[in-house]
Amino acid sequence: EPEVTQTPSHQVTQMGQEVILRCVPISNHLYFYWYRQILGQKVEFLVSFYNNEISEKSEIFDDQFSVERPDGSNFTLKIRSTKLEDSAMYFCASRKDRNQPQHFGDGTRLSIL
């Protein structure tokens, strides 16, 4: 069964450094998402992406964050200058069509030192 894949599984970065989290969504899906889960808290929405542009972003998704779909398969989340509070699990998700379930990758654990 097709699945969403995320790399790396764990990323350790110094505060202030840039980090890029990578995702390969399911191939025939059209809608792409990033979520994050800080330890002990809810899974929270960061950004949605459709038709090569951001369709919605949360308050968390400030100017330090950006997303890109550089080719037909990858979907990336970049954090320009990481902060300690960016430490979390980051999940990528994709869905095929409206009112269809989102399918999640296994996440990248981002640790900021």
Place this chain on the structure above:
Amino acid sequence: DQQVKQNSPSLSVQEGRISILNCDYTNSMFDYFLWYKKYPAEGPTFLISISSIKDKNEDGRFTVFLNKSAKHLSLHIVPSQPGDSAVYFCAASADDQGGSEKLVFGKGTKLTVNP
């Protein structure tokens, strides 16, 4: 901001019995509801969903019930199996013109099925 609430952090049931997980929501614009199962070190796995035009959806051992007037949904697992032990998340989305349909998650309920 608790638009989706799962008030029971944990639930323990015996193998073979029914597990009932509950979820309440406050946003009347939500029109699509989902249940996800999550094991440690893995992402949420989609289980079952229901549209607001229905009040029940069934898939094998899993049934989701939606009570729109009470803004409440529940997931029934019958019979429960030890492999069902995981954290279960309720999630909801609202149809919007932009097509985002972002998911709003509850905090999760940890289900333990005892052999």
